[in-house]
Amino acid sequence: MTLTLAIQKQLGEFALDVNLAAGAGVTALFGRSGAGKSTIIKAVAGLVVPDGGRIQLGESVLFDSQANIDVPVHKRRIGMVFQDARLFPHLSVLKNLRYGARFSDGSVTRGDAVAMAELLGLGDLLSRKPGSLSGGEAQRVAIGRALLSKPRLLMMDEPLAGLDQARKADILALIEKVRDVVGVPILYVSHARDEVLRLAGHVAIISDGTCLDQGAPQALLAGSGTAGLARTVRARLVLKNSSDGLSELSLSGGRLFLPQVDAPLGQALSVEIAARDVMLSLTPPEGLSALNVLACEITELRASGSSPFAVDVMLRCGEDALAAQVTRRSAERMGLRPGMPIYAVIKSVALAQTSGVMDVVAI
Amino acid sequence: MTDWLGPEEWQAVALSLQVASVATLVSLPLGLFIAYALARWRFFGHGLLNALVHLPLVLPPVVTGYLLLIGFGRQGPIGGVLYDAFGITFAFEWTGAALASGVMGFPLMVRAIRLAFEAVDPKLEQAASTLGANRLMVFATVTLPLALPGIIAGLVLAFAKAMGEFGATITFVSNIPGRTQTIPSAIYAFLQVPGGEESAFRLILVSIVVSIGAVLVAEVLARRAVGARVDRS
Structure with a gap:
C-alpha cells in the first residue's frame, strides 16, 4: 500500500508545499518541530484540509482538490497514534482497544482484543481506566487501539515524546514488533535521529514546509x-x-x-x-x-x-x-x-x- | 401527605411537578442541540443566538410572560398555528405553564450543558473519528458520556427553575387552581387572603423539600452515571 501525496497548505505565515511517497515498512517524516511534519499527517488523516493537491493511498484517492474529493476522516481507515495517546477517559483499556473495531467490519472479537493486548504487554491492564495508566502504558494502548481498527496505514505523531528513556526503549521495541509482525505500513513523525535510524526504512526530511530530501535513513541522516x-x-x-x-x-x-x-x-x-x-x-x-x-x-x-x-x-x-x-x-x-x-x-x-x-x- | 395538604395545596404540588418535569424533558433535546452548537460551531449569528437564549434570564419575567401570551395565545402567530394544526392550546392551560417555565429555565440548562461540552477535549473526538466513528457516533460515544455530569446538572437547574417560576407563568397562564396554579402561584394566592398563611407555609415547606430533593437526586444520578461507566468496563 503506497501513500503518495502532493499538497499545499497556508497556515498564517507558514506555507506547506510538500511532495512525498511512503511505501511498506516504516517511513519517517524527520525534521525540527514546526517544520510541518504534523500538518502533513493531519492532512493524510483528514484532520486538516489542504488548500490544494492530492493524497492517494493505494488505489483510493483520499483527497484531490481538482476532482473535489475529500474523504471524511472516519472513512479513511488510517490509524493514528497521537503524541498524547488520547485514550477515552470514560472507557476501560479493553473498551478503548475495541472502540475502533465496531466501526470497521465488526470482525474484531473480544479475543482479538485480548490477543492484541498480549502482544502489546497490556494483559493485566484490560479493566483499568486510562487515568490510572503511566505514559508508556497509555501509548501502548493507543497503538493497540489504532491497530485494532484495521487501518490501511498507521501514522504515529512523535509517540515517544514525553516518555523517559526506559519507556522510550520499550515503545521503540514495540513499534519494531508491530512493523515486523503486523506488517501494516507506518508513517512515523519524529525529530529524533536515533528513532528514525532504528525504525525507518525510508525517510523524508521535512524543513520549512517542504520535503528537502528522501531516501534511506543511513544515507541521509x-x-x-x-x-x-x-x-x-x-x-x-x-x-x-x-x-x-x-x-x-x-x-x-x-x-x-x-x-x-x-x-x-x-x-x-x-x-x-x-x-x-x-x-x-x-x-x-x-x-x-x-x-x-x-x-x-x-x-x-x-x-x-x-x-x-x-x-x-x-x-x-x-x-x-x-x-x-x-x-x-x-x-x-x-x-x-x-x-x-x-x-x-x-x-x-x-x-x-x-x-x-x-x-x-x-x- | 394528602391529609396534611389541603386538596387545593395538593393540586398545586402535583401540577408543579408535572409542569416542571414536562418543561425540563421537552426542552432537553433543543437544549442539547443549542448548547452543542454554541460550544462547537462558529456560524453567522452565533452571538445573536447566545443573546436570545439568555434573554429570559435578564428580561423581567413579566415581559417574557407577556411576549409568550402574544406569540403563543390562540390568536398569536405561533399559538394559532399550533392550535389549528394539532389542537394544542397554551394560554391559560398547564401546557402554557410548562412552556413558560421551560423558557425561563432554558438559559440555565444551556449554560450548564454548553460548559460541559466545552470541557470535552476535541482531540478525543478527533481520535474517535480516526478510529472510524462518524459525527453522530463520536457525539454518542465520546462527547455525550464525557459531558453527562454537566448535562445532569443542567437538567436539575432547569427543573428547579421551573418549579419556582412565577412571573412569566402567572402573566401567561394566570393563576387558575387545578389548571395553572403551581406552587409559587398558590403561595402567592394564599398570601393574598386572610388566614391563608398556614397553607402558604405548608407549600413553602414543600418547595424547600422538593428543591433539596432535586439537588440530591441529581447528585446520585451524576454519581451513578460515572459509576455505571466504571462498572461496565
Whole structure:
C-alpha cells in the first residue's frame, strides 16, 4: 500500500508545499518541530484540509482538490497514534482497544482484543481506566487501539515524546514488533535521529514546509545532527595512523584523509558528508589547506529547500553520490551545470559505524 | 401527605411537578442541540443566538410572560398555528405553564450543558473519528458520556427553575387552581387572603423539600452515571 501525496497548505505565515511517497515498512517524516511534519499527517488523516493537491493511498484517492474529493476522516481507515495517546477517559483499556473495531467490519472479537493486548504487554491492564495508566502504558494502548481498527496505514505523531528513556526503549521495541509482525505500513513523525535510524526504512526530511530530501535513513541522516542535506559514501580503511596521525580511507572515486579513525584496518566504513561542508572548485585547488579533494561530476542542480539563496549541487564521485550546497551567486559565477567536471573540497566528514554511532571528524 | 395538604395545596404540588418535569424533558433535546452548537460551531449569528437564549434570564419575567401570551395565545402567530394544526392550546392551560417555565429555565440548562461540552477535549473526538466513528457516533460515544455530569446538572437547574417560576407563568397562564396554579402561584394566592398563611407555609415547606430533593437526586444520578461507566468496563 503506497501513500503518495502532493499538497499545499497556508497556515498564517507558514506555507506547506510538500511532495512525498511512503511505501511498506516504516517511513519517517524527520525534521525540527514546526517544520510541518504534523500538518502533513493531519492532512493524510483528514484532520486538516489542504488548500490544494492530492493524497492517494493505494488505489483510493483520499483527497484531490481538482476532482473535489475529500474523504471524511472516519472513512479513511488510517490509524493514528497521537503524541498524547488520547485514550477515552470514560472507557476501560479493553473498551478503548475495541472502540475502533465496531466501526470497521465488526470482525474484531473480544479475543482479538485480548490477543492484541498480549502482544502489546497490556494483559493485566484490560479493566483499568486510562487515568490510572503511566505514559508508556497509555501509548501502548493507543497503538493497540489504532491497530485494532484495521487501518490501511498507521501514522504515529512523535509517540515517544514525553516518555523517559526506559519507556522510550520499550515503545521503540514495540513499534519494531508491530512493523515486523503486523506488517501494516507506518508513517512515523519524529525529530529524533536515533528513532528514525532504528525504525525507518525510508525517510523524508521535512524543513520549512517542504520535503528537502528522501531516501534511506543511513544515507541521509547518519551523523549530521541536523536535518540538512547530506550524503553517505562507502569507504574502506586502508592506512591507519600514519606518522602524522592521519588515516587514509579509499573511496570508489578517490581518497579521504582523516585523523583518529578507531577501526581495524580494512574495515568498511560509512562516511557522511554534509552538503554545507563541501566547497566546489572548477580547477584542482592549489594553495589550500584542505587535504580532501575529490574529483566529481555534477549530476543535477536544484533549488535548495533550506535557503532561498542556496543551490543544492548533486555530484557523482566514482560510484558514490555527494551533495554540495553553494550560494546561487557562486553557482551562476562558476557557470555550474549538469555533466560538468568539478572538484569537491571537503571540510569535515562524519564516520558512521554500522551500529549507527557517529563521530563527526573535522579535517 | 394528602391529609396534611389541603386538596387545593395538593393540586398545586402535583401540577408543579408535572409542569416542571414536562418543561425540563421537552426542552432537553433543543437544549442539547443549542448548547452543542454554541460550544462547537462558529456560524453567522452565533452571538445573536447566545443573546436570545439568555434573554429570559435578564428580561423581567413579566415581559417574557407577556411576549409568550402574544406569540403563543390562540390568536398569536405561533399559538394559532399550533392550535389549528394539532389542537394544542397554551394560554391559560398547564401546557402554557410548562412552556413558560421551560423558557425561563432554558438559559440555565444551556449554560450548564454548553460548559460541559466545552470541557470535552476535541482531540478525543478527533481520535474517535480516526478510529472510524462518524459525527453522530463520536457525539454518542465520546462527547455525550464525557459531558453527562454537566448535562445532569443542567437538567436539575432547569427543573428547579421551573418549579419556582412565577412571573412569566402567572402573566401567561394566570393563576387558575387545578389548571395553572403551581406552587409559587398558590403561595402567592394564599398570601393574598386572610388566614391563608398556614397553607402558604405548608407549600413553602414543600418547595424547600422538593428543591433539596432535586439537588440530591441529581447528585446520585451524576454519581451513578460515572459509576455505571466504571462498572461496565
